[in-house]
Amino acid sequence: MKEFKYCLLGLIILFSTTAQAGTTCTQNQFKPELFINASRSALAIQKDLNRSAATVALIARVGSNLQKYGLHYSHIGFAVKNYPGRPGQWTVLHLLNECGTTNSSLYAQGLMNFFMDNLYSMDYQIMIPDTATQNKVKTMLMPDTVKQMHNSHYNMIAYPFSAKYQNSNQWILEVIAISLNPNTPHSHTAAQHYLLKTGYRPSLIHINPMEKIGASMFNKHIAFDDHPFAEQKSHNFSTVTVISIENYLKKRNVLQKIINK
Known part of the structure; x- marks a missing residue:
């Protein structure tokens, strides 16, 4: 019975992450406290970004408690200064799963x-x-090119080296990969090949058999069929996370500054 309770807890954690890790799903009513907290965070980030003189940055947030998986930040987006049609503002570009769908x-x-x-x-x-990296990424994020690395087939636990699905963080990583190697074709295969060649290492998420069955049955946007047999057997699944993106940027020596708050 004790073992079953732990499995059930794992399922609850896994399912709860789906609502916040990169989806449009929300049961949230706009409470004054939420408005105030979001305003404070936005103003603090704006101040940090303006002080840095950056034009492009990456911003990560904490959608769910992912401590079980050894993670803190769950979802990441690009912050772009003076995006077309939004002069003088910071705009966050990110990928979200359409609630209740696989898109x-x-x-x-x-x-x-x-x-x-x-x-x-x-x-x-x-x-x-x-x-230099900011400038390259900004070019990729312009309206005429921003969708080139988007795969609309969503999978929250997408395998990083398959073009079958894409999760929110994977879109960010593939845009970065193409930006760092601008002479390569703008394709998922090319981006993933470059990431492999340059030492990108995804995070490994352990999902036990009961969690896996439950996730597949009750969530359209969670699939495991793109992962290699070895991962299916070990129940350790590779996926793109915020920390794996951070580690890759550090490895490539293209990070100027990190701010955690």
């Missing part, structure tokens, strides 16, 4: 809206790449 879309939101979901905490992380 995703790209969203452009203000800093405050990025924190208006029912988040586990208002902790955030800012990663500021070096100037």
Whole structure:
């Protein structure tokens, strides 16, 4: 019975992450406290970004308690200064799963809206790449190219080296990969090949058999069929996380500054 309780707890944690890790699902009513907290976070981030003189940064948030998986930040987006049609503002570009479906879309939101979901905490992380990388990424994020690396077939636990699905953080990573190697074709296969060649290491998430069955049965946007047999057998699944993106940028020596709050 004790073992069953732990499995059930794992299922609850896994399912709860789906609502906040990169989806449009929300049962949240706009309470004054949420508005105030989101405003504070947005203003603090805006101040940090303006002080840095950056034009492109990465912002991560904490949608759910992922301590069970050894993770803190769950979802990441690009923050872009003076995005077309939004002069003088910071715009967050990120990928979200359309609630209750296997599809995703790209969203452009203000800093405050990025924190208006029912988040586990208002902790955030800012990663500021070096100037050269910022410029390359910004080119990829312009309206005529921003969708080139988007795969609308969403899977929260997508395998990083397969073009079958894509999760929110994987879109960010693939945009970075193509930006760092601009002469390569703008394709998922090319981005993933470059990531493998340059030493990207995904996070390994352990999902036991009961959690896996429950996740597949009750969540359209969780699938495991893109993962290699070895991962299916070990129940350790590779996926793109915020910390794996941070580690890759550090490995490539293209990070100028990291701010954790």
